[in-house]
Amino acid sequence: MNLIFRLLAVAVAAIVAVLRGRRAGLLEPSTLRFRVWPTDLDINLHMTNARYFSVMDLGRADLTIRVGLGPAILRNRWQPVLGGATIRYRRSLRPFQRFTLVSRVLCWDDKYIFIEHRMETRGGLAALAVVQGAFVGAGSVIPPVEVLAELGTTAASPPIPDAVAALRGQSLSAA
Template identity: 30%
Template sequence: MDQSSAMAEHIMEASGLTLHFSPAQIFLGLAMLTIILLSNGKSLLFMWHVRLVLQLSRHLLFRRRSLTISSASHGAESLFLPVLTSSYTPLLDVDYNLHKSNSTFFNDLDDNRTELMLALFKNVMAPQKQGKSTLKPKTINLGGTACIFKKPIAPFARYEISSRVLCWDQKWIYVVSHFTKPGANKPTAFVLGSQTPSSQMARVVGKADEASEEGVYASAIAKYVFKAGRVTVAPEEVIAECGLFPEKTFTQQGGRAERGGLKPREVSQGHWSWERVQEECRRNLPLAQNFANLDQLHGTRFGGSGPALYAY
């Protein structure tokens, strides 16, 4: 008998407690503990940090090239395509109403939106050395987020999270996210890791009908700002540095069309043109600006001009 076992036996004898477990009871207890840990794995201590480290390792070390989006390789419409994540509601995420707690939605959004931002902007977050042409590293800071809840998610229920770039202005780039039932997102192909030519995705995005709200659990929006040190960098500049914009045609460059030249909305292989990308951004900008106007909430602070209910 080792020292720890002897000490435990001495404590039990001194306290007058006697515990005896049969092998079957020990096995059952370990089995139940294993089930509890496995079913709550995503919400255990430090698992959020583990997932973040795995994401950074995958994008910056092991699969950098295969997980990088560019207009030249995947079409300019890829800037607006979503990243999909499948997840579930562990018991630790359930609140007193016996459904997924509202606060836990933001942990899922962290995972999904981080994946999107790494896929699109890793080349400015951690630039590869290219001599004098090496990009200056930039950080991406979350400036605000909001989530609108529509339907509850039951314990242990599976769901999908999708996030995509909505639009941008002079300072912020806006990302929209949705929590949906499994299978509610039905992409005809995946730009990365798909055998389907990426040129087909332009037709998929271009012909997409208005998304149905059926099967939506919640929707969220976030705004990010790019910083080079303490200097704010315009989103369009960063998007261009990452190679996510198409080449400008003669119209956008201010040139004169030659006979047989491209029309403003035409791009080779059916991908989106510069004009089409800007049109998509402008289409969604009014919705994003409504969210940006919430900055005025800072001016509604109570301050010290009167009494309060109480402190606790």
């Protein structure tokens, strides 16, 4: 199935959920269910590495809409971007196999929001990724504190996990 159809399905479901009053909290996970389609496969007949990241884009879109950032993104003309990513592949995803993508905000600093993506199957964890993302508007990065203000919160970031410290290129003692 082409990603544009997946994106439309994810966006419509997330918008409907928000309109029905089922907005998610900032630190609540987003859970999406997918199936590996032939268009997701590489020459080895398992999901191609690049498709993992494309599906994770869908998880971030769902998360962004469900927490209520959709109107702010449109109003402010913000663009979501990634500044880095790390992924660990554990199991292959085979043709027509079902899997679940769980996406959640881990923490944030003065520039980036760090998100974890877990791709899970009945057999266990297939892939685990941590990405550092930001919103860009008018040529500059929007600080997470400004993004949070659009949600009506001034919440402090949860503690920075080891995986995020590694992605930032810092040890916890230097953070």
